[in-house]
Amino acid sequence: MNNNALVIRGGRPLRGAVGIQGAKNSVLPILAATVMGGGEQVVRRCPQLSDVESTFHILRYLGCRVRREGDAVAVDPRPMDRCDVPDRLMREMRSSVVFLGAILTRSGEACMSFPGGCELGPRPIDLHLSALRALGAEIFETGGNLICRGHHMVGREVNLTFPSVGATENIMLAACGASGVTRITNAAREPEIEDLQHFLRAMGARVEGAGSSTVVIEGGYALHAAEHAILPDRIAAATYLAAGAAAGGTVTVEDVCPEHLSTVTSILAEAGCEVRAGHTHITLHRDTPLRAVRPVRTMPYPGFPTDAQSPLMAVAAHAEGTSVFVENIFENRFRHVGELARMGADIKVAGRVAVVCGVPRLYGAHVRATDLRGGAALLVAALSAEGESRLTGLRHLDRGYEAPEQRLAALGADIRRVEEPDAGAGGSVRRAAGGACD
Numbered sequence: 001m002n003n004n005a006l007v008i009r010g011g012r013p014l015r016g017a018v019g020i021q022g023a024k025n026s027v028l029p030i031l032a033a034t035v036m037g038g039g040e041q042v043v044r045r046c047p048q049l050s051d052v053e054s055t056f057h058i059l060r061y062l063g064c065r066v067r068r069e070g071d072a073v074a075v076d077p078r079p080m081d082r083c084d085v086p087d088r089l090m091r092e093m094r095s096s097v098v099f100l101g102a103i104l105t106r107s108g109e110a111c112m113s114f115p116g117g118c119e120l121g122p123r124p125i126d127l128h129l130s131a132l133r134a135l136g137a138e139i140f141e142t143g144g145n146l147i148c149r150g151h152h153m154v155g156r157e158v159n160l161t162f163p164s165v166g167a168t169e170n171i172m173l174a175a176c177g178a179s180g181v182t183r184i185t186n187a188a189r190e191p192e193i194e195d196l197q198h199f200l201r202a203m204g205a206r207v208e209g210a211g212s213s214t215v216v217i218e219g220g221y222a223l224h225a226a227e228h229a230i231l232p233d234r235i236a237a238a239t240y241l242a243a244g245a246a247a248g249g250t251v252t253v254e255d256v257c258p259e260h261l262s263t264v265t266s267i268l269a270e271a272g273c274e275v276r277a278g279h280t281h282i283t284l285h286r287d288t289p290l291r292a293v294r295p296v297r298t299m300p301y302p303g304f305p306t307d308a309q310s311p312l313m314a315v316a317a318h319a320e321g322t323s324v325f326v327e328n329i330f331e332n333r334f335r336h337v338g339e340l341a342r343m344g345a346d347i348k349v350a351g352r353v354a355v356v357c358g359v360p361r362l363y364g365a366h367v368r369a370t371d372l373r374g375g376a377a378l379l380v381a382a383l384s385a386e387g388e389s390r391l392t393g394l395r396h397l398d399r400g401y402e403a404p405e406q407r408l409a410a411l412g413a414d415i416r417r418v419e420e421p422d423a424g425a426g427g428s429v430r431r432a433a434g435g436a437c438d
């Protein structure tokens with residue numbers, strides 16, 4: 001259990017450049033895909049995150065050899081001798097459901113517990129299961145477990161009723177093990193899907209179309225050793241840009257794909273920041289008061305990312321005027337609002353809509369992260385707040401941000417990680433009942 005806290009004295013402008021980690025949402029399905037290859041897979045730019053550690057636990061449980069050297073991880077799937085993921089490992093990270101398609105392709109059968117709900121609300125996997133069934137997998141749901149057999153999967157057209165990221169990835173992985181052609185329509189178009197395609201192709205798979213809403217996979221080819229560098233994390237980049245916007249100053253995020261961040265940077269520009277994008281970096285400068293922005297509606301890519309909603313809300317919380325956020329992807333994604341209120345924010349939530357009335361300033365407070373991106377919002381708010389904040393619940397933040405305090409301190413923030421003497425704000429340290437997610 002992570003009993004650390006971040007102690008932040010806000011109000012110092014940030015100045016400098018920050019290197020961006022490899023994308024969490026890209027590395028997880030790619031590490032799952034390593035089990036399908038016939039030789040050692042090398043994944044570069046692999047971020048040091050607790051979710052990545054959870055993925056290593058699953059790979060090792062399955063029998064794979066996993067070795068990290070700096071930011072490179074080598075996975076040797078050849079000794080793999082299991083096809084089940086135990087409940088305790090599934091609970092560490094809800095997105096481990098993406099192992100389903102990969103293990104089916106590797107072993108022809110897979111068994112794991114049903115991944116239940118999480119901090120963001122109910123998290124059904126009906127789209128994953130109906131698509132795998134359409135490819136011919138037999139799936140039994142019994143006693144909270146999923147028992148799947150897919151020795152004879154056959155490619156076909158699969159139309160997703162919603163462009164689910166995880167379902168698109170699971171189908172791509174399973175389709176590599178199905179004979180013939182699978183065509184996914186209304187596929188998710190997130191850059192991380194394209195990154196998975198790059199890795200699968202490096203292993204010898206026939207996949208095309210990722211990044212568009214139709215992905216075509218010709219399955220049945222033997223996959224071999226490969227090497228791949230993970231895409232930069234657009235959500236971590238959005239968070240550091242939001243930090244620069246909130247605290248003021250000049251922040252450059254390096255090693256990013258600016259086109260992946262255009263919806264976020266256009267909102268930040270509207271809030272009064274100067275934003276300049278190069279080929280692989282973005283510089284944000286702010287020295288005038290923040291302004292309210294037009295309604296921010298989260299949508300599947302290329303729309304505004306749900307994962308950047310909360311960090312941007314922390315910026316709007318002390319802008320002049322009223323901003324509206326509409327969350328269209330997850331049911332329960334405003335849990336940071338109550339914590340922002342402790343810092344003086346004036347935000348009203350009705351269902352999927354949050355109305356943010358900007359206040360002149362936020363004040364330091366003792367706040368607790370209740371989910372990953374909500375934690376990022378509190379961090380951004382604390383950097384701009386007057387006085388000292390203490391942020392607990394870091395097990396959420398550490399799932400998705402690699403050494404955030406070091407990166408922010410290098411930008412001039414007054415931030416340090418300390419041991420939390422007691423259980424923190426709001427009473428005892430609680431673990432969410434379901435698996436951690438997003």
Ligand code: UD1
Pocket residue numbers: 024025026028095122123124125126127128129162163164165166167188300306307329330331438
């Ligand atoms: C991924 C990302 C997460 C991001 C999200 C949306 C990872 C590890 N996580 O999550 O950071 O916020 O995409 O961009 O990549 N749904 C169903 N049935 C299904 C699958 C999904 O109803 O079978 C619903 C979900 O409950 C949710 C919505 O569809 O409301 C989006 O989910 P999805 O795109 O699948 O997100 P994840 O892959 O879980």
